[in-house]
Amino acid sequence: VCGYEPQGREFESLRARQLKQDVPDILLFDALRISYLDADMRHRRLPMTKVQYAFIALALAAAACSPPAPETTQPETAASSVLEDASAVASAAAPSVTITSGEFNTRGDQYEVTGTLPNGDEIEIDMVQSNGAWTAIEIQRDVAWSSVPELVRATAAAAPDLFEPVRVIESTQVADGSIVYELFRAAEDGIPSRGPDMEVRWHEGSAEVVPR
Structure with missing residues (x-):
């Protein structure tokens, strides 16, 4: 019994030191994971809504109805x-x-x-x-x-x-x-x-x- 307490204290002391060393690595991993998830959400393509489809249809119709550019004629040389x-x-x-x-x-x-x-x-x-x-x-x-x-x-x-x-x-x-x-x-x-x-x-x- 007399030898147990010092041994336990030594074990806890070593465990505490190990946790102190592991904490920065854990925090760094969590920070990288959060940054990756945030970038993925920002760059993920969302499905087009009906309003977006309507705008695209209007743009195509306007392009089709636009008059053709005037043809330039070369001068007689x-x-x-x-x-x-x-x-x-x-x-x-x-x-x-x-x-x-x-x-x-x-x-x-x-x-x-x-x-x-x-x-x-x-x-x-x-x-x-x-x-x-x-x-x-x-x-x-x-x-x-x-x-x-x-x-x-x-x-x-x-x-x-x-x-x-x-x-x-x-x-x-x-x-x-x-x-x-x-x-x-x-x-x-x-x-x-x-x-x-x-x-x-x-x-x-x-x-x-x-x-x-």
Whole structure:
């Protein structure tokens, strides 16, 4: 009996020390478990209510009824790009010209660049394209019949079908520098006919009627 009490006290003392060591671990485990349960509850997906279904249905209906976005159309760039490519060639053919516009002719086989000269005359530079490169073939402008070289007028007057032209187009051929004068007679209503009624070629001091 005498030895029992000290032994019991020693046992209780050891048990007490063990509990003191285990308490922090138990508290830490409980804290982690509570934190996990709290996070699980916060991130758990709850089933959708009827109100949520109604909002989704309304959103889908509004999207279906919304008008489509307006289609954007690309600007027409073919003519401007051709004019840009051809302008350098046109300027080389007529160095003093100020280019104002350009368009394809009605047949679509030539590009016509329009510009003005320093004296105010309007000219047209006809161009063709081959293998991606532009070539100027002729430069045209309206001139007065009285300004045409005298030999050209005499040659036209000697032709069997004599007439006084109401319109004269001076067409300079870029290839050789010759000039073809296109002569238009007056139609019944007094305006020039659609096509030239006679052409006279002037080159290196000589003139001849172009065969038709």
